[in-house]
Amino acid sequence: MRGGAGPLAVAGSVAALALSLTACTNGSADRGAASLAPGSEDTTLWVLAAASLTEVLEEIAEGFEADHPGVDVVGNYAGSSDLAAQLLEGAPADVFISADEANMDKVEGLVAGTPTVVATNTLTIVVPEGNRAGVAGLADLADDAVVTVVCAPQVPCGAATAALAAGAGVTLSPASEEQNVTDVLGKVSAGQADAGIVYVTDVARGYGVEAVPIDGAGSVVNRYPAAALTRAAQPALAQEFVAYLGGPEAQAVLAAAGFGAP
Amino acid sequence: MTGPRWLAPLAALGGLLVLLPLLGLVARVEWTDLWSLVTSQESLTALGLSLRTAAVATLATLALGVPLGFVLHGMRGPVRGLVRAVVLAPLVLPPVVGGLALLYAFGRRGLLGEELGGSVAFTTLAVVIAQTFVAMPFMVVSVESALAARSGRHEAIAGTLGASRTRVLTRVTLPALAPALATGAVLAFARALGEFGATLTFAGSLEGVTRTAPLEIYLVRETDPAAAAALSLVLVAVAIGVVALAYRPLRGAA
Numbered sequence: 001m002r003g004g005a006g007p008l009a010v011a012g013s014v015a016a017l018a019l020s021l022t023a024c025t026n027g028s029a030d031r032g033a034a035s036l037a038p039g040s041e042d043t044t045l046w047v048l049a050a051a052s053l054t055e056v057l058e059e060i061a062e063g064f065e066a067d068h069p070g071v072d073v074v075g076n077y078a079g080s081s082d083l084a085a086q087l088l089e090g091a092p093a094d095v096f097i098s099a100d101e102a103n104m105d106k107v108e109g110l111v112a113g114t115p116t117v118v119a120t121n122t123l124t125i126v127v128p129e130g131n132r133a134g135v136a137g138l139a140d141l142a143d144d145a146v147v148t149v150v151c152a153p154q155v156p157c158g159a160a161t162a163a164l165a166a167g168a169g170v171t172l173s174p175a176s177e178e179q180n181v182t183d184v185l186g187k188v189s190a191g192q193a194d195a196g197i198v199y200v201t202d203v204a205r206g207y208g209v210e211a212v213p214i215d216g217a218g219s220v221v222n223r224y225p226a227a228a229l230t231r232a233a234q235p236a237l238a239q240e241f242v243a244y245l246g247g248p249e250a251q252a253v254l255a256a257a258g259f260g261a262p
Numbered sequence: 263m264t265g266p267r268w269l270a271p272l273a274a275l276g277g278l279l280v281l282l283p284l285l286g287l288v289a290r291v292e293w294t295d296l297w298s299l300v301t302s303q304e305s306l307t308a309l310g311l312s313l314r315t316a317a318v319a320t321l322a323t324l325a326l327g328v329p330l331g332f333v334l335h336g337m338r339g340p341v342r343g344l345v346r347a348v349v350l351a352p353l354v355l356p357p358v359v360g361g362l363a364l365l366y367a368f369g370r371r372g373l374l375g376e377e378l379g380g381s382v383a384f385t386t387l388a389v390v391i392a393q394t395f396v397a398m399p400f401m402v403v404s405v406e407s408a409l410a411a412r413s414g415r416h417e418a419i420a421g422t423l424g425a426s427r428t429r430v431l432t433r434v435t436l437p438a439l440a441p442a443l444a445t446g447a448v449l450a451f452a453r454a455l456g457e458f459g460a461t462l463t464f465a466g467s468l469e470g471v472t473r474t475a476p477l478e479i480y481l482v483r484e485t486d487p488a489a490a491a492a493l494s495l496v497l498v499a500v501a502i503g504v505v506a507l508a509y510r511p512l513r514g515a516a
C-alpha cells in the first residue's frame with residue numbers, strides 16, 4: 001500500500017459514521033427496557049409523557065400502582081413533538097400526556113374521547129446561583145451584555161417565550177435558541193449563559209440555578225392535556241389513569257412540583 | 263477471495279440495514295418542493311455555515327493532526343498505544359460526552375477560565391472547535407498508518423545528501439503522504455459537516471452563528487418534517503460523495 005488510508009482508518013471512519021447516525025437518541029428506550037425486566041406477568045400501562053413530567057409522573061405512577069395491584073406503569077419521556085411524531089409513526093402506547101395543546105392536536109385521530117387538561121405551567125427566568133449578571137426581570141434580558149438562552153420559537157417553550165416577550169414589549173437578544181427547555185437549563189447550570197427562560201417547574205430540575213420571577217408570567221399559560229389512545233392495549237386502565245391524573249392525589253404531587261391546577 | 267456461499271444472505275441483510283433507512287429518508291422527500299425547501303433562507307444559512315466551519319475545521323486538522331500523526335509514529339512501546347487511544351477517543355465518544363468535555367475545558371467555567379471561555383461561548387469559533395475535536399482523529403490515523411507503511415529509505419538517503427529534517431519533511435515525506443493527507447482531509451471534512459451532539463451541547467444554536475445544517479434539521483423536524491427530509495437528503499448526498507471520493511485512492515493501491 002502506498003500512502004493510502006490504512007485499515008485502522010477505515011474502521012475508524014465506519015465507527016464515526018455509525019456514531020454520528022446515532023447521535024440523536026434519548027434515554028427513553030433504556031427506561032422502558034429496564035422497567036420491563038421484573039414482574040413481566042404484570043399488566044403494563046405504557047404512558048408517553050412530556051419530558052418536563054418525568055419526576056412527577058414517576059411519583060404519580062407509584063400511587064396509581066398502589067391502588068391497582070398487578071399494574072405496572074411504564075413512562076416514556078421525551079419532547080412532546082417527538083412523542084407526537086412517534087405516535088403518528090405507529091408507536092404503541094396507552095396514554096399520551098403532551099406539554100402543549102398543539103402536539104395533542106397533531107395526534108387527534110389517535111385519541112379515545114376528549115383530552116383532559118391535567119396541569120398548567122408558566123415561564124420564569126432562571127439564572128446561575130448568585131445571579132452574577134444581576135438579572136431582575138424580563139427587561140434585563142434585552143441587554144446584549146447579559147448572555148441569554150431561550151427555546152427556539154419553533155418549539156412550545158420558545159413559542160411561549162416569544163408570546164410573553166411580545167406581551168411585555170421586550171425584544172430579547174438571545175445568544176442561542178435551544179431545541180428544548182432541558183438544553184436551556186443545561187446552558188444556565190453550566191454557567192455558559194447568564195440567564196435563560198424555562199418553565200417554573202424546571203427550576204427544581206436544574207443544578208445550581210435559581211429563579212427570577214417574571215412579572216405577568218401568568219398571561220402565557222401552557223396547558224398539559226392527557227388522553228387515552230385508541231390503540232391502547234389496556235383501554236379501560238388508560239381511561240382510569242387519565243382520570244387519576246385529575247384526581248386529588250395526582251394533583252397534590254403536581255402542585256408540589258410547581259405545576260398549576262388545570 | 264469470495265468466501266463461502268452462506269455469507270451472501272448475511273451480506274444482503276447487512277446491506278439492507280444500511281440501505282433501508284436511506285430509502286426511508288428518500289421516500290419522505292417531497293420532490294416537488296425539494297428545491298424551494300433546500301434553498302429557503304434558513305436552509306441556505308445553515309448549509310453555508312456548515313460548509314464554512316467544516317472547511318476551517320479541516321484546515322485545523324491538517325495543521326494540528328498531521329504533526330500529531332508524526333509524533334505518534336515516532337513513539338515506541340506501550341506509551342504509543344496509550345497516546346493513540348487518547349488521541350482517537352473522540353471517534354468513539356458519544357457526541358454529547360464530547361460536548362460536555364469541551365464545555366468543561368473551553369466553557370466559561372472551564373479549565374481555560376472565565377475570560378477565554380466567555381469569549382468562545384456561543385460563537386462560530388465554538389462550532390469550529392467542536393468540529394476539529396471530532397474530526398482530527400481521521401487525520402492522525404491517516405498520517406500515522408501512511409507513515410507506518412513507508413520504509414524511511416528515501417528520508418535516509420535525503421539525509422545523507424545533507425538535507426535538513428525540515429527539508430526532508432517538506433520535500434520527501436509530505437509529497438509521498440499526499441494521498442493519505444487527501445483521504446484524511448476529506449473524511450475530516452465529512453465528519454465536521456455531520457457534527458451535531460458536541461455543537462449542540464457546547465456551542466448552542468443560533469441562526470447564522472452556531473446553527474449548522476444538522477442542528478437546523480433537528481430543529482425544523484419539529485415543525486416542518488418535509489424541510490428536515492430535504493436538508494437531510496443534501497447531507498446524505500454529500501456524505502456518500504465524500505466517502506466515495508476518499509476511498510478511490512485506496513482501491514487503486516490495493
